[in-house]
Amino acid sequence: MTISLYDVTVPVFIRSLTNLASLLRKAGYQAALKGYPAALLLQSRLYPDMYELSLQVQRAADIARETIELYSGKNSVSFVEEVVSIEQHIAYVNHNISYLLTVAPRQFEGVLEQSFTLPPQHDERYTSLGYALFYALPNFYFHITTAYNILRHNGVEIGKQDYLGLNLYRNQGFQDAGSGI
Numbered sequence: 001m002t003i004s005l006y007d008v009t010v011p012v013f014i015r016s017l018t019n020l021a022s023l024l025r026k027a028g029y030q031a032a033l034k035g036y037p038a039a040l041l042l043q044s045r046l047y048p049d050m051y052e053l054s055l056q057v058q059r060a061a062d063i064a065r066e067t068i069e070l071y072s073g074k075n076s077v078s079f080v081e082e083v084v085s086i087e088q089h090i091a092y093v094n095h096n097i098s099y100l101l102t103v104a105p106r107q108f109e110g111v112l113e114q115s116f117t118l119p120p121q122h123d124e125r126y127t128s129l130g131y132a133l134f135y136a137l138p139n140f141y142f143h144i145t146t147a148y149n150i151l152r153h154n155g156v157e158i159g160k161q162d163y164l165g166l167n168l169y170r171n172q173g174f175q176d177a178g179s180g181i
Helices: 005-034 039-043 053-072 086-101 128-153 160-164 166-172
Strands: 115-117 125-127
Touching (some): 005 039, 005 128, 039 053, 039 086, 053 128, 115 128, 125 128, 128 160
């Protein structure tokens, strides 16, 4: 069995961003149910020198999109709305998922032979696979995990199943969600 650079990036990004959107929907619902503004969650952070939830969500989506733009050479359409509310954050994540869904595996042809530099200093070069495995995916998961932790820390009733999206994929009948079902 052969695994491609497409396989270790695009479906992984789509699944985790879908889970992130689901976490945000639950957060918005629970905030409304408990009678506090969901915007308070978006301003929350784990520590003063860390990004707030709003930027954690946007960075996760941006890293996924920017990585795939780099590999595929296919630019996305900019998201034009201001991203302030929970609903707008969900729309932002979904906008980036929509872009990822337009990228085909054939657009990754020849990418394995390329190398890329790490932002922002652009002083470290990685093979395309190294870029995905040692920069893009860990950075992406850092922001996804931190967003989950901010929500959990603020009392949003979510758990590991929500983070992993196991029930989400099992219930929606996805055939290839990376779980072997």
